[in-house]
Amino acid sequence: MADFDCDICIVGSGAGAGPIIYELSRAGYKVVVLEKGPWLKTADFTKDEMTATRRDAYTPNLEEERHIVVKKSSSGNWTEKNTADGGSDLWNGSCVGGSSNFMSAYFHRMKPNDFQLYSKYGPIDGANIVDWPIKYDDLEPYYAKVEKVIGVSGKVVDHKHQEPRSTPDYPHPPLTTNIVADWFVEGGKKEGWNIVPAARGIISEPKDDRRACYHSNYCGSYGCSSDAKASSRAALINKALETGNCDIRPLSKVYHIATNGQNEIVKAHYYDADDNKQSVTAKIFVVACQAVETSRLLLMSKNEEFPNGLANNSGQVGKNLLFAGGGAGSGYIRFDSLSEEDRKKFDVPLTFVNQALIDFYEIDDPEFGGKAKGGTIDFLIEHSNPMPKVFRSKYKNGTLLYGSDLKENLQDYFTKQKRVRYEVFCDWLPNDDCNVSLDENVTDKWGDPVGKVKLGYHEQNLKVGNFLANKGMTVLKNIGAIKVTKSITGNPPTNLMAGGCRFGDDPKNSVLNANCQAHEVNNLYVTDGSFMPTGGSVPYTFTIYANAFRVADHLIERLGKEA
């Protein structure tokens, strides 16, 4: 240890970092965590829309830390946009625990076929589909570990794409749901579809120092005030701190990772809270700052040994960036269409639904020429936070309302109905037009090049998304919803990102090996969603957690051997 500041230095503290921090600290190794954001504690998190969404106080100032987004316009030309100029950005939570503090925590496992997408479904023109270098069975024990260690609630109900499990059920019972959950199940039955409970990374009963979910109804985009949500911070980092082996350094922005000319990292350089340059030495370095920023940091870390960026002599860093394919849709259940009894049960401040339709995870339809990869449909009620609702009330038939018309529209939206929703998750097919590079002109406040993110999508995303959305619409109509819509576009949900440093067996077309160790750098690991060559048709966080626990076992074994 005398030669190093710590055994392992981790850049980032979100879902890809938490399991490494937790496991390595508990195994007795000295861990230093460099997190660019502040250390917000549970007491800092409230259900304040001003903080969370109106002023975006959980993310960096776009004037200081922006991205350049490259998208294809309706005329077919690629156009660049600076995220500081408005619209959506690519930050999802800059603080200790990262975006896991603000996730909705839908915890679906990937299915066995997701690990062998190429072998099972074959190639698709224009898509860089490959099999994973590991199989579902390799990750299954770690899905089980996540369920137990961080706490997952739910109920296993068999369906035709139920993945094999080493445990019969989730460790925590399902969260309480709104009556509409039962209606969704019945709505599926009318079509012969099996709508089943969806697991959540939210505990329904106390666990260690964490309290059970108390149903604030402000969940996604909000930090959890009872620590029921299994953020990396609440579920893992707080436990790691108890060991005395974990040193969290907030407001520490890593800008360069230096190597020694022999394929080994010697230092991570960072700006501290006062923007002074600092550095950390370690035996092993783990980068986990979410897909875009992870690729950017490696690309920024150029030297003679790696003139194209760290671990990028293959030219693969930043390639095959993934988002979640699919989209969403909604409809309205008017209270006057319900019996008084049903209305009383439905019109309560309880927004959890936690039901999903997974029957179409594989599509067998002539439209797709036989079997094709499908996806997941989650059913929801509109979140409780009122600003999105008032925005929906602001216009009618495209006309800006004011005066009594506005007030009537607001009152109707809030008191005469509820908006029910579905979200579709299908594979975002990896392709040559979705990637991260460094912008040549624009820099951040420290003078470092910002990430340039090209957001090309594959048409198959839309085809599958629309197929699934039609099923979601049918269910909504079956439960009496009106004005049922769908929105399936090529616009990525920027809170669900992966890829860019895909793992694989061939160093020529992957950045990491099966252990998420860089092919080209002996002591570099990447454990956020960057490792994924394909992402499955589910939100990524559960799989990121499981994989990071898997890599943590490897690291403990490696450090043990090297001791």
Added chain:
Amino acid sequence: MKSKTVKKSIPNRYLDLEQWQTDRRKFLRGALLAGAMTQIGLFPSCSTKLKEGNDLLTAEQATILNDVLNIFFPNDGNGPDAEDINAFGYVMWVLHDTLNRKIEDNAYILVGLNWADETAQEIYFSPFVELSQEQKEALVGKFTELDWGKNWSSMIITLILEALVLDPIYGGNKNEAGWNWLNHTPGFPRPTEENRYERIMEKQMKLVK
């Protein structure tokens, strides 16, 4: 009692562009002759009771803002009005919010108030604050259709909606009037002085380490 929004119209002569230009030229010529061109808007009528000015708004701007808020969110017998939710006070909090990263929006609010006054001068040859209530309503309604006015009106209405449903700690939603009217149950815990938005933003901006 509920009443529908009655869309007041601006005078017909302004729907006829040529006629409007003629009237406007006449007005400007008259104003020039009176030597008053540079003073338009600077001397409100003694008969008009102006809202108190403050460190950011002149009395005229404050009065225009207050009038616009009350027209966009009126006392019509259906729920709270702009006064009940303290929309004016909320906008003042917004204008004083130096941590807001979209600070240019605040300048836009002020520019719009000046535009509102200029438009009143152009159409009615009178400062906004001296218009009758009917004229003000007609003019503010027109803002939502004019090129410059559409975005500004949308922004002001967004501010009203924020004052309606955001936490009262920021000055709007007085006595939770908005939440009560809309049967809205807020999320708990609600922000306190220790963890309201400014305190979190200071941590994000490294003003507090």
